[in-house]
Amino acid sequence: AKRPCGETAERGKGADMSEYLASTPTWVVVISLIILITFAALLAAMVQAFVGRRAYKVIELPDMTIELWVSERRFPRAADAVVVPVATDLKMVAGVAKVVRDATANRLQIEADAAAPLAPGDAFAGSGGKYRFGSGILAVVMDAQKRTTPEWITGAISKAIDLAQSRAAHSILIPDMTEDLLRQPPT
Numbered sequence: 259a260k261r262p263c264g265e266t267a268e269r270g271k272g273a274d275m276s277e278y279l280a281s282t283p284t285w286v287v288v289i290s291l292i293i294l295i296t297f298a299a300l301l302a303a304m305v306q307a308f309v310g311r312r313a314y315k316v317i318e319l320p321d322m323t324i325e326l327w328v329s330e331r332r333f334p335r336a337a338d339a340v341v342v343p344v345a346t347d348l349k350m351v352a353g354v355a356k357v358v359r360d361a362t363a364n365r366l367q368i369e370a371d372a373a374a375p376l377a378p379g380d381a382f383a384g385s386g387g388k389y390r391f392g393s394g395i396l397a398v399v400m401d402a403q404k405r406t407t408p409e410w411i412t413g414a415i416s417k418a419i420d421l422a423q424s425r426a427a428h429s430i431l432i433p434d435m436t437e438d439l440l441r442q443p444p445t
Contacts, residue, residue, distance in 0.1 A: 361387030379413030
């Protein structure tokens with residue numbers, strides 16, 4: 259049952275992969291594939307962790323997680339609710355308020371006009387933008403003359419978060435309000 263030397267040498271040179279796989283037990287092939295797939299998934303997860311988007315800062319509290327996302331002039335992701343800074347007349351005319359008004363096709367502004375005016379530090383919940391956020395929450399952080407105080411901002415944001423939670427919102431987007439809080443020119 260010995261093979262001639264020429265046959266072994268010839269088989270080694272001309273053998274293709276299918277002959278080797280055919281002679282390999284099935285369990286060896288299956289385990290090898292599982293190991294290769296596991297390493298490929300691990301490598302993909304590592305690349306995604308280094309390249310993918312991350313929150314700028316994450317704060318863990320006992321009953322919630324707060325993530326700070328930083329991006330230029332756009333929503334970082336969809337959310338269940340978005341908080342918008344407005345004055346007592348609830349007009350959404352500048353900055354992120356205008357972006358949200360446009361995203362809701364003016365529905366949120368129409369609902370807000372019916373509920374206006376509200377006192378500084380109060381909040382109003384209305385409809386949301388399709389595919390962007392479930393509801394728009396207007397936080398009254400300014401008075402009629404567009405002046406603001408830290409107490410009004412804190413109170414309005416707190417009430418806005420409470421309103422969003424009462425609407426079963428699990429993620430609440432609070433965008434940068436800097437542009438909205440700056441005094442806007444009358445024209």
